[in-house]
Amino acid sequence: MSSKLSIVRWLVVVLLLTVGARAGLAASASPPQVLVRIWLLAPDTDAVQLAHAPLTALARESLPQPYILARAAESGLAWLSAHGFATEILDADADTARYMMVDMAGPAAHDDLSAGGRLLYADESRALWRLPTGAEVHASHHAWLLDSPIRLLPRATVPAPITVTPLPLVQEIMDQVNLARLLTYANELSGQTPALINGQPYVITTRYTTSGTPVTQAVNYMIERLQRLGLTVSTHTWNASRPPNVIAEKPGLSPGAGIYIICAHLDDMPSSGLAPGADDNGSGSIAVLQAAEILTPYHFDATLRFILFTGEEQGLYGSAAYAQMVQNEDVRGVLNMDMIAWDNTGGPNMDLHANSGVAGSMALAQVYADVVSAYGINLTPAIYSNGTGASDHASFWNVGIPAFLVIENYWSDGIIAADFNAYYHTANDRTLYYDQTFLTNMTKASLGSFAHMAAVRTDCYWADLNCDSMVTTLDITMIADHWLAGQGQWNYSRVFDGDHDGEITIVDIQRVSAAWGWSGPG
Template sequence: MKKLLTLLVSLLIGSMLTAQIAYSPLVDSLKNEITEAEITSILEQLSGVVEVSIGGQPYTLVTRHSYSASNPKAAEWIYEQFEALGIPVEYHYFNSNGENVVATITGSEFPDQQYIICAHYDDMPSGNLAPGADDNASGVVGVLETARLIKDLDLKYTVKFIAFDEEEQGLIGSHAYADEASSNGDDILGVLNLDMIAYDSDSDYEMSISTEPGSADFTAEYTSVLGTYEFDLTYNFITTGASDHSPFWNNGYQAILAIEDWNDFNNAYHTTGDVIENCNIPYFKQMVQSAVATMASLSLDMKMELVHQPLPSGNFTNDREAVLVINSNHSIGTGSNSPQLYYSIDGGSFTALQPYATSLDTFFFMIPGQSMDTEVEYYLAAQNADANMVSTLPAGGRGMNPPGTVMPINYFSYTILFPLMISSYERPGIIIDQNYPNPFREETTFAFVLDISSRVSISIIDMMGREVAQVTDRPYDAGSHQIQWNADGLPQGQYFFKVQSDDHVEVKSMVVVK
């Protein structure tokens, strides 16, 4: 890992009202097979603490520096680990010295679409001793353990496990591979790069995720896994090009770097002091588990995106309709296992509702009306027809047959409010309604009321904070106005619309489904 200046990014991914990665008991059991003893053993072998066998001969990897005699020995050892797992493996050679190690499990349904999990195996400093326990034997351990645990599964998508060489000389190995993949037209859906994942000096379980706007979807999938499987890991976002995900960005692929907290950086990196004794093994275990859970979820297509616009509080006592849209490649459960809405009144027990109507991937629920000053909490849940995965919104719930019997930690809520006396209440000169319908597929309507004439602009903002469309920007007379708008060309997902008049700015959320 080359530490370079980073630019902190302000991402809104964490506020998305979608559950992308479903909970799977299978994936949960796989991640729980990771043990501290096993990952410590592999880390000891790669960092030269213990002797290994390479080509049937004893050898100690006291360094993995790219220009040392031990570097090709390290590549051979990694090759032999994949070989022992029964995974097809090959060397990817570049320039006169470099060799990446590439193992491949071909997907059964989408063999031409692939995910990559990678880590560089070379290390620093130059000289006769370079343990490189954290940088980056730790990342290689994550790649090997992921391969071990998903190798016998019926993966829907192809997965490549790559150990890159010459990262420390300027990402040479990953540049060679990513450039070649792009030239060949490889359909890479996402790259998870593990680099320095074993150091946590204050045991706060903080990590950093290096991403960029073009990788927002893949970033959201990774963070969804962290939430779905209730890791202790917390995260912050950075942007750095100083590791092997960067060449994939340069070639238009989505990629992220999972790394220990950038603000708690290992000062022993690139020194002979980068040893296993400085590693936080419980933290390291969770970082490896998150990699396993991510690649298993993606390669098994454990995706079930729930899209819902939360119901607002207000002074109404009538029944409330909640709309749920489900995006998934899987058939959704039916009958008693159909999607559910669970609601609770004033903190009481939850009552399950089944949809009163459905339309393709859209499900409609009716929450009974309540009296004034009542708080309603609710969450939604759905499972696939094969009953091997479940998704809730908010995320974190579990339980199947019916889905969502284990509630998430957080819920949606609204309160039935008493009407307010507003004789002397000063409000802005514009009243802005929620767009309707919402969620919507193609067209929606924006409505507002002006007390006096004003210039009004309405812009659409994506989850990265970028303006992606302009609905209107012109003067309007006092009175009520409605603007129909077509979202043609806008990908599905969560967006915001910002309404600005002469004296007021307001932002509301909306959801586009396709």
């Protein structure tokens, strides 16, 4: 255990600020609180009961034995005792304390960081630290803050299980993943080639959340490319002095089918100097962009949202605010991609991080594994039921929304060693070190999984572009707009390529026009 603890000390990121920088959270007049660990004998039943207790839950873990971490005053402790819960007080002064959870199953730290704070416990799965008063924290892929309350009650709607049966249309979707386009986007986002933003070339030297103009330009880069696809694009401001999240939406055909999100964080590290962030997380960001390009022309029962989050590296701030905002919407599932381009062993092993404490999370991760198997994609996924909380999917777990993380071989399962990116959070995290085949396969599997999750429609006549069982002037307008938007840029989709010549041209518009007046069954 001592070697594990030494690893933890390299994981916790603590930069002390001036005295009192966070002391504005003055002690309130409310009763003093403690941090308590509450052991769960019947995890789901106990969690529902605890949802009505006078306490604030901060984390739910399943290993080595299920438990919940919570802040509780004397009344909460009395309630726990009266209801027969076994407890352990971890911190007797929790009113204004901040806590950081650290992976013990993850790799050793790759940041040159200082230890700090006080260790409250450590086991084979997690370690918990109390941070020094007045500390500013950078989270990492090994550690995350417990700053927000979590939801213990299950959501009213839990997605029905999804059976993966291979569909030619989904194979068609995955076949459109274009490595050349992925690399173009990656090189532009990581500053290795200039990006065209607002009609002007610009080199994105960093996407660090507080970098000002560079990260703002990265946000603009994504907005422009998503708008060209005809999607409804909006931004979500989580802090007036920070770059916003970017959200693009494609409405579904069935209002009762809910919303599915495919996402990645756009911001990167290190905090100063060049920060290309090609793998972390340029790789996830470009996969979201390609997902939007390829999936937009298709039809789905569910509404699709393509989201780029900011503030992830500082503690999931962008996604936490967004998840809080949409927690009462009918979000059925979230697929989060974070670091999907590194494979130094040729495994090709990868991880799916789910949460057995959130209804539907494990089932969604299983969909991904089933897609890999059903379509013969050269990946070897490992599903973890007590997955890391160190990326944006965890923000959705905290409000009870099913989510899972797609990531390269980040954890060791005791048989296969972790293969973590050696250039993580350095100026050398560049596309030069991509495993291009691995990136392509990870992107294909993600798009195929998302298509199954959101129920891609297979019953639309080829010229019926809005899938309303008629070919009308609306369909002609749709393909004309798509053709015009594609002038001078890559904007190809097989859905619009009626003559299958690899291009969207006036001929395709004429073919749809010739089908005008067709009406489907009924």
